Amino acid sequence: MGYVGNLVDFLIRAAEFGEGTHLFNYADKPDMSVRELVNYIRQELGILxxxxxxxxxxxxxxxxxxxxxxxxxxxxxxxxxxxxxxxxANTTVSTSALESIGFKPVVSLQEGLSRMMRSM
Structure with missing residues (x-):
């Protein structure tokens, strides 16, 4: 899972890579289980x-x-x-390739979720 703004930042950076094949998995950390995601959304919505x-x-x-x-x-x-x-299922994605090029997302996953929910 990843915040779209962070993905856009990464794609802009990736456009500057040299020739060759570059393969990346994109995800914002920390990984969240479905249960953690549901609980976070419920909390943001004020469902107690x-x-x-x-x-x-x-x-x-x-x-x-x-x-x-x-x-x-x-x-x-x-x-x-x-x-x-x-x-x-455990659906963690390795972001070691992102880390190896020094990419760090600007917006945390939780903040990205909050922004998305406020926009709805």
Whole structure:
């Protein structure tokens, strides 16, 4: 995940690279889990009620139930086992290549999220 303003800054800098192939993953640090992201957004929105927690295996069983229902009915559902696994997966991105060229984002990920939410 990354703030678009930081990505634009990086792309401007990348346009100055010399010839050759340059490969980068872009992400702003620190990495946030889906749960941390949801909690941060809820906090920014002033939602104070606790978020219910669903154990992974129970969620995965629910996902498989929707997979089966999808096969039986031929309909696609927005919930399935693949989405449940992705929700719980570790999705960290290495930014070592960014660090190796000395790129540092100007806007923190949290500030970027706050700016996005204020603009909505």
């Amino acid at each position: 009620t606790p978020l219910p927690v669903l154990p992974y295996l129970l969620g995965l069983m629910g996902g498989y139930s929707f997979d089966l229902a999808s096969r039986i009915t031929g309909k696609q559902f927005s919930i399935n086992s693949i989405r449940i696994r992705k929700f719980y």
